[in-house]
Amino acid sequence: MADQVGDATPGKASRVGRGLGWSLLSTVLLRVGNLAVSVLVARLVAPETYGVFAVALTVWMLLSALSEFGLGADLVRAQDPARRAPTVATLGAVIGLVAAAAMAVTAGEVAAAFGSPESTDALRVMSLVPALFGLTIVPAALLQRAYRQRALFGVYAAGLVASAGCTVSLILLGAGATALAWGQVAGQAVMLVALHVAASHRPRFGLDGRLARESLSFSIPLAVANLVSWTLITVDNLIVSRELGIVALGLYVLAFNVSSWPMSAVGQAVRVVALPAFAETESARERNEGLLRSTGLLVMVAAAMGVGLATMATSVVTLLYGERWTAAAGALVGLAVFGASRVLLDLVATFLIAAGETRAVLLVQLLWLACMVPAMVVAVRAWGLAGAGWAHVVVVVVVVVPAYGVALRRVGVDVSALAGTCVLPLVAAVPATVACWVLARSGGPPLLLLAGGAACVVGLYLLPMLPWARRRLSELRHPLGDAEAVERIPA
Structure with a gap:
């Protein structure tokens, strides 16, 4: 993927490699910054207060998907x-305003649905985002x-500083x-200005009917x-809140945020480069080979982070928070x-989007959501917070992975070869x-246990x-461009 899988153009390879490098560096640094802020906030507020804010954050996360509406991905892959x-600017502005108005108007009802009427004010503040x-x-x-990615790092860093300070x-x-809610508003406002400055872009609005239909056809x-x-990663908040209470929700959201470190540090960094990289390949064969070459390395990195977090969960939480x-x-x-598995699942979804298979995604x-909700309810009622975490894992293994396998096979990916790239990184982690x-x-000070776990x-x-x-990194940098490349990958 690092040089567009078979495209030997030095300029393009250099831009992709440089972009991935900055993307990885920036996401790690921003993850560290976010971690520092979350630790400070957790030390200043109680789980109940964090749970109240988590209701507003949950609703915003859902509305952010509608606010973006897939328009950004359409612009990234567009030829014009x-x-x-x-x-796109006009559509985005209108959709954002509609989402904001809906969040503000329904704040009371949504807070009541979570069993947390005290979340109403936070919801109304967050509606500005x-x-x-x-x-x-x-x-x-x-x-x-x-x-x-270097410019994007500067933008997101400025937003983080503004949000943390506020x-x-x-x-x-x-x-x-409401302090946490206003912090989100401050961060988003700073990023809005910084993005336009970094892109040297003056906001321009217009509406071409044909272009709007094309964009919406892809984006909807x-x-x-x-x-x-x-919804998949937020409906559990609703279930936990209703079944276990607002304090349990605060604990669960903190745990989920920690579990998202692999996705935040690795998955998001890869995604922003993978979408244009996969989309710009000259043939479906080159795109498919790019997925094969990049998967094994990604699984190795995600598995290392997942193993550390899962086995050292108590030490991580106690030491930091x-x-x-x-x-x-x-x-x-x-x-x-689950957080480690999201890294690979996100790569697969990004690949399918680049291939134009948004309906498959x-x-x-939809299948994932239909299976996850009942599984989560049963697991939470039977095993509490621990059950909520493992419900995600069971649904991913039993439902999501096979479903994505079918979608990948339909676009010509050798699913058996893809699975083969994952075997060694997973077995070697045992x-x-x-x-x-x-x-x-064995017991002991959390810091000592974490040091031993890292070792x-x-x-x-x-x-x-x-x-x-x-060897896998070498194959990414120097793709063979023929059938031999695919045969050598699982070796």
Whole structure:
């Protein structure tokens, strides 16, 4: 994928490689920054306050899928971005305003549905975010299309600083859950301005009927798929809140945020480069080979992070957030496995979107949601927070992976070869998993246990896998461009 899988054009290969490098670096740095802010906030507020804010954040995450509406992805893959941009800007602004109005008007009813009427004010404050977000679609897509990940890093860093400063200041002034909501608004406002400056883009609005129909034809299935995708990772908040209460919701959301580290640090970095990289390949065969070459390495990195988080859940939560959050570790064990799997699932979804198969992505997401809701309800009632985490894992293994396999086979991907690239990274993780599990149950200071767990993952997994990883990385940098490449990958 690093050089467009068979495209030997130095300029393109250089832009993709540089973009991926900056994307990985920026997401790691931003993840560290977000972690520092979340630790500080958790030390300042109680789980109940965090749970109240989590209701507003849950609704915003759902509406963000509608606010973006897949229009950014359409602009990234378009052949005529300059001509299409004013129409996309208008559609994005209108959709963002509609989403914001809906969130503000229904705030009371939504808060009541979560069993948390005290979340109403936070919901109304957060309703400003979709309106701002809709105006960021065009400049963000233009930067992504140009692989300008360094500029995007600056934008997101500025938003993080603004959000953190506003949130902490208001918490210290006693604003409670609304402090976190205003922090989100401040961060989004700063990113709105910074994106237009970084892209040297002056907002322009217009509406070309033909272009609007083309964009919506591509975007509507993707928007619904995104909505379903976000519903998948937020409807559990509703179930946990109604079944276990608002304090349990605060614990669960914190655990879910921690479990998302693999996705935040690796998955998102790969996604922003993978979409244009897959979309610009010259043939379906080259695109399919790119997926085969990139999957094994991604599985290795995600597995290493998932093993560490799952086996060291109690130590991670206790060390970072304090004793009052320790109960969140029960949910984190299963969620960490799910979080690692999301990295690969997101790559597959991005590949299908680049191939124009947005309807296939939608169908998989709908099936996922239909199975996940009843599984989550049963698991939460039977096993509490721990059950909520493992319900995600069971549905992914039993339903989602086979469904995506069918979708990939329809676009010509050799699913057996793809599965073969995952076998060694997963099997090789077993010794490190066992060692970390034994170590975690031996007792001791959290910091010491985490250091030992990290040593197990590095010494028993990453170092033995290093020669294999180097060969796979070499294949990404120097694709063979013929059938021999596919045959050599699982070796």
